[in-house]
Amino acid sequence: MEIKDKKSHALEILRRLEEMYPHAKIALNFNDxxxxxxxxxxxxxxxxxxxxxxxxxxxxxxxxxxxxxxxxxxxxxxxxxxxxxxxxxxxxxxxxxxxxxxxxxxxxxxxxxxxxxxxxxxxxxxxxxxxxxxGEISGIAVDTHVKRLSKRLGLTKHDNPDKIERDLMELIPREKWGEFSFALIRHGREVCKARRPLCDKCGLNDICPSAFKTGPK
DNA sequence: CTCCCGATAT
DNA sequence: ATATCAGGAG
CATH class of the missing domain: 1.10.340.30 (Hypothetical protein; domain 2)
Structure with missing residues (x-):
């Protein structure tokens, strides 16, 4: 699959993720x-x-x-x-x-x-x-899920979390950084899993360069 | 690059 | 048995 325009590719991914996980937020319990x-x-x-x-x-x-x-x-x-x-x-x-x-x-x-x-x-x-x-938007939290999905989706070619974060910050509007991160993580846990990604159930499979392939990328 | 490290899924 | 999980430091 060839990505024509990286920015519109990223924005389409963002749009779909927002639709799939409208209320995605942190899954850790805390009070302060x-x-x-x-x-x-x-x-x-x-x-x-x-x-x-x-x-x-x-x-x-x-x-x-x-x-x-x-x-x-x-x-x-x-x-x-x-x-x-x-x-x-x-x-x-x-x-x-x-x-x-x-x-x-x-x-x-x-x-x-x-x-x-x-x-x-x-x-x-x-x-x-x-x-x-x-509520301070300082960047995009790049954890193991964000790293894996960003590479699979063709949003970055890097392995270094700081470089991945810079790539994502270029592609995603600042006000969306928080929810983009949560939605990616949620999608990574439930669908785009590390071991056996459920590509046939993924709402991004038609625009994913790695869909129905094995291996990380 | 290696080490830290327990618990679960496959 | 092995890979993986909201990583960071030396």
């Missing part, structure tokens, strides 16, 4: 920016379902960044163990909360520049938290 930050950090290489299973206890035990910052790292590790990478995540969460308390007045920062200072936080996590907690 701090809780969202914790949930997104835990979601690395882990399903959101499992994150939502452990976060109630985590938020009960550590209701604030102060509580997390002052907790023994071993206690954090035990609560988040099922999410994987638990030693890294626990160490980063404790250090990030310490920084939030000592340098950001106890509040999760509202800017990309400040978010990136937090240990364990890069653009994907920052975009996600800034948009869903504060």
């Amino acid at each position: 920016p701090y809780q969202l930050l914790v949930a997104v950090v835990l979601s690395a290489q882990c399903t959101d379902k499992r994150v939502n299973e452990v976060t109630p206890k985590v938020f009960e035990r550590f209701p604030t960044p102060e509580a997390m910052a002052n907790a023994p790292v071993e206690e954090i590790e035990e609560l988040i163990r099922p999410t994987g990478f638990f030693r890294n995540k626990a160490k980063n969460l404790k250090a990030a909360c310490k920084m939030i308390v000592e340098e950001f007045g106890g509040e999760v920062p509202r800017t990309m520049e400040e978010m990136l200072k937090l240990p364990g936080v890069a653009r994907k996590t920052a975009n996600c938290v800034l948009y869903s907690a504060y």
Whole structure:
């Protein structure tokens, strides 16, 4: 399949995704920016379902960044163990909360520049938290689903998440960045799956360069 | 590029 | 048995 105009190709994908998933939003449970930050950090290489299973206890035990910052790292590790990478995540969460308390007045920062200072936080996590907690549109969160679908749909040829994000930001209108990301992720989970994509049930298969083919791309 | 890492789907 | 899951750091 040949893509004539990349921009109109992207806009058609966006239009259909909006139609297919009109109310797509974040699937992680949270009540405030701090809780969202914790949930997104835990979601690395882990399903959101499992994150939502452990976060109630985590938020009960550590209701604030102060509580997390002052907790023994071993206690954090035990609560988040099922999410994987638990030693890294626990160490980063404790250090990030310490920084939030000592340098950001106890509040999760509202800017990309400040978010990136937090240990364990890069653009994907920052975009996600800034948009869903504060409504700040700072970029497009490129996770494993966004990466896979962007390549399959011919929206980027890159593997590097930062380069993929730049390609997508060129193609998608800024005010749509948030919902585009959620819709792509939703579509990636339910239809355009990593292992066995359901191309015959996909509403994009007539404009997808990878439809009914095997392999990543 | 490698390491961190548990749980589920295939 | 192996691939995969809302990644990030050294």
